[in-house]
Amino acid sequence: MLKDAVETKTTYEIIKDSAVEAGLTQLTPERIQTVILETLESETGPRLKAYVNMCVHCGLCSEACSYYLSNNKEPRFAPVAKVKNTIGEMIRKKGRVDNDFLRQAVQIAYTECNLCKRCVMYCPFGIDVAYLMSIVRRICHKLGITPQYIQDTAHSHAATMNQMWVKEDQWIDTLQWQEGDAREEIPDLRIPLDKNGADIMYSVIAPEPKFQASLIYQAAVIMNTAGVDWTMPSAPGWDNSDMAMYTGDSEIMGRVKRAHFEAAMRLKVNRIVMGECGHAFRSVYDVGNRWLSYKMPPVPVIHAIDFYYELISTGKIKIREKFKEPVTLHDPCNVIRGRGLMEKSRYVVNAICENLVEMTPNREHNFCCGAGGGVINCGPPYKTRRMINNKRKAEQIKETGTKVLISPCHNCHSGLEDICHHYELGMDVKFISDILYEVMEK
Amino acid sequence: MQDSKKWDWSVGEKTIQINDWNKSYVWVEEYQTSPDGEKIGAIVRVDEESSGICINGDLFENTFEKIWNFRFSPNGSATALVADMDEWTVSVDGMVWENQFDYIWDMRFSQDGDVTAVAFQKDGKYGMAVNDTMWENTFGNMTGMTLNRSGSKSAAVVQVVPFSEGEISKFQKGIFSVCENGEAWDGAFTNIWDIALDDSNPVTAATIRTDLYHYTISVNNTPWSTTYSCVWEPAINPKTGAVSAPVKTSSGWTLAENNHLIWNRRYKQVWGHQYLPGGKNIAAIVSPQFGKWTAAVDDNAWTVLFNEYAGSLTISPDGSHVAIIGQTDGKWFYALDGKISGMHFDRIWEPVFSADSNHLACKVEKNGGFSIVVDGKLFSETFEAVWEPVFSPCGKFVLLKALNGGVYLRKVIAVDQI
């Protein structure tokens, strides 16, 4: 029994977000209707109509959703209900919806759906609820009612091409600082900047230089030990993350992705390897590229899991001594359902750890971390509710009985840390690289 | 700029041994070559405390705690960003600037190499320094630095309103402006990107976003009256000073000039457009259908389509030829005037035209070795590394700079011998 099992019965309430409230004051019924109808007309097509019209309300998607399961199967949290209470109503009422409706739609689309696509695997018609929620977010973006924290992140992307207002000198300085520190360990270690023609451009998300510079240190040690021909760009385009994708600001998403791809093209690398981030992978591999008219990324994009698999399976990285303590492994939606890396992540974890205890369910069917899809980025106002919404995930993790939780995704990592703390699971959340760095031969 | 007429264009090979550099230094960083190919240099780690710049085997007298971004300028000066005690400055041929900064980056040269500009941060304030002269005004943040070809104008997007993270309404009202040669434009926009500076016209243009939804072009701080859902980088007509940019309309991307749509066709993407010399024609990278890429000249898209990528649009000096590089199924090609190269490569670099516009060469990688392709013919030798080729002023010879087995090679090859 989890500590908060009782609290989860708290009544549902609409959380006040200053940016949403400020945005609502600027809206008129005419403006709301125009934006909704124009967006539906100019940015959607038969796919959306088919999804909404053919759904027979069978409810089979409900148990796919960890929000539904975490909230004692309260109907409003089922994917089909979220569709009905957002885009369904917008279509049914032909855009004539009021502020109360929009407040609720914002909360549902931005904070009660991680766009994890688990429910897509549970719908007989394959209705893509994540796509439908993305359309709701697009409409909310155009109405100017995006939650404050994630909107600020989108602003950062627009102004700096990175997620965290990292200034251009801070980025390069951080790389050189990590390079300097790592030389205490490996004296001739380098983080080669702007090396034209390198095999790999390594890209990260802005929280790494901002708060978690040790991850850059670890990556540099892994790259140097493996003898990889790599580089990092000194100019904007180094950040692969993308909260604009999640606010619904497609234009900024496109601009940020273009900068990322152009950084790789300018450096003439063979491929981009990205750190352990899921949403960034989705944005570069699956979503942002499409907005730019790239069917697939113009330069191959390799997620860290895939890259570690390559380094270990080819013997470029050798393991000195496996991590002894039992570990469990979280399957992030964006690289498992989004890229099929479930066997490779297990190969890597089994190569570096002695005892992997699986969560149940796992692989494509794993429960979402509850943080992804921009949900955690909506910030403190929504945190308490997020913890309630993550109860099922907490139970799933607790059932493994392990004390170490590996999560090869930044958003998952942060969300799982919140869960472990809130539900007092006493677990240590780690990236693969944390353990790999610890157990590899250097 | 180095006058390439004065270079040694006699057919043959010069070599420089670089094998022993690795023995002399703790490590040797990426090699750089001078435009005339007579010099090869690199940042080298001299000892645990200091780095230096080694050129043709000789180490510059000055060494520093940190050095990065070493390059030869177009006039052949060995230029790098250097620091001692966390005070950064620019080193040119071993001589350092007088100004010192808390950090410098984004080093740029004028076309002739006589002007060197960097972005700097000093006491938390940002600006540009051009030939050791700092902008008069500095700002809370700065992005998108640029320098025009002649080096007479430097500009960047600067933050002109105090701002803290999370202040979303202040951001949307506008906190950014364009700073040109140290003077910021009046007012502010929500976002500014891609400043275009001209050499012959008093025109500065940039892409702006006036709120979260409306994009347009601002010319000398006056926005076009029409806005679009998205706009990419502007270009300035070298003859007339007119400004054009790719714009997104409800039916797709196209090109607008001076506030009017000038292309009729709608594309899935248009970007990287350039005026041909004379200013009468425009070429751009376009995606005529989803996922397919090519070039278009004056709204006429080439029929050759690449499945994955097209870029590096290059126009010959006389404007008679247009070349791009492109990728299909992981293989790289170039296309010249709408015709795809017969050969494909593992990688290909920017096309290079001869001064008479009659020849085209590219650095390429094929089967793990590097070489050059000239007028569609692959040079028979491959190397561990090559630099981008340079044609002689007469166009009859090509300079190949390469590395093999610890030896730097400067080869002059007759174009008709390839």
Place this chain on the structure above:
Amino acid sequence: MDSLFNFVYGPMLWVAFIVFIVGSIYKLGSFLIQTRSKEGQILSYMSFKYGLRSLFVWILPFATVNMRKHAIFTFITFLFHISLLLSPILLVSHVMLVDESFNLSWWTLPDLVADIMTIIVVASGLFLLARRLKPGIVKYVTTMVDYAVLLIVILPFVTGFMAYHQILPYKLMIFTHILTGEIMLMAIPFTKLNHMLLGAFTRAYIGSEFGSVRHARDW
């Protein structure tokens, strides 16, 4: 009554089939044409291999995780859909009518089997109705349209069964049977029943995305 009967069995039957066939072609055609013009990029992700893989898995009873999680529901809905599709097409009386008019005939089900299938459709229809009435997620999202669609589907079977077994006056029941059957046919392209037409496409699309782009299973 006779003239009404002659109407539903004559011109109305033609109308129903024309509406069904033309409506279905229109629905599918406009779906595909509009997809091409408005969301053309979708088509470039369609994969024959992974689209078929997904269809195949989802047409097999108990092949997906969710089908196994809801074993009773899966069992009933598979029987429901199979009976719903096959019994009208393979019913001897229906085939005889076609043979009479068009000199076309095919294999038929023994009457007892058809009878059982009809009972299955009606009984599982009642099960689906009960599911919609039971408090919980299904009830929460159910609208009047959902009840109406269920009624449209079940009525021809109820009336057909009653006519065959001569419960209530035969003439009235056969009249109602034909009429409700026609309503169902005409409803297919224009109501949620269009999942019969579009379901394969949405399934194949998501199967293609999951298979060829995301390298993951979609079941």
